[in-house]
């Protein structure tokens with residue numbers, strides 16, 4: 424096991440806190456303002472859905488909050504660690520230990536087995552996977568008996584379950600998911616979402632999920648809306664129709 428110079432995120436009031444988060448991308452001679460001064464806090468253990476029209480900045484938001492990208496201005500706290508102050512190597516180490524990320528497109532390594540894919544974040548961090556924990560995760564995402572398969576031998580729903588187990592193997596405090604059910608049919612998507620939400624609850628993780636689907640967002644504790652790179656309010660435990668109405672107002 425390698426030693427770390429980064430403390431575990433201590434018990435802070437918020438699991439994720441963004442302060443005036445701004446991201447601009449160059450676009451020829453102009454700049455695209457993907458995020459414009461977003462400030463918010465997400466409480467530990469909450470399930471938060473992020474919604475908004477196409478181009479509103481949802482993926483940018485998630486990538487910055489997870490430390491996959493760096494902001495132009497502003498700060499990102501995970502627990503009470505300001506990850507925007509860390510060097511790029513330190514952010515990578517921090518991310519591997521405390522943050523899980525589930526992509527829409529699974530991002531599995533094709534020549535590694537399911538079991539090897541799940542272990543990868545631990546191996547990349549120089550740590551030995553805890554076999555008992557891995558087994559528990561494999562069971563809880565419904566992949567029992569499939570760990571020797573290759574990703575090419577899985578359905579989309581099974582592949583996303585592997586991605587979820589891989590995101591959880593390090594016991595992260597926060598799990599980010601970008602349209603994790605976007606490539607799946609409704610039934611499979613619902614099952615995968617149940618797995619993700621159930622695991623987050625069982626392992627007391629904070630879950631932040633980007634979705635276009637009001638039915639998916641309605642299962643969250645809170646829905647936050649983005650529009651034109653700005654926070655455009657939130658709804659606590661809304662119904663799908665309240666969410667749909669809000670999206671129409673925002674010009675979905």
Ligand SMILES: Nc1ncnc2c1ncn2[C@@H]1O[C@H](COP(=O)(O)OP(=O)(O)OP(=O)(O)O)[C@@H](O)[C@H]1O
Pocket residue numbers: 448449450455456457475476477478479480481482483484
């Ligand atoms: N790497 C990049 N370079 C330039 N512009 C970018 C880049 N990434 C995103 N953008 C721009 O930033 C804005 C926000 O993009 P983002 O992908 O965060 O939106 P989104 O809400 O996730 O959209 P969608 O729902 O369509 O996935 C858009 O105008 C997009 O074109």
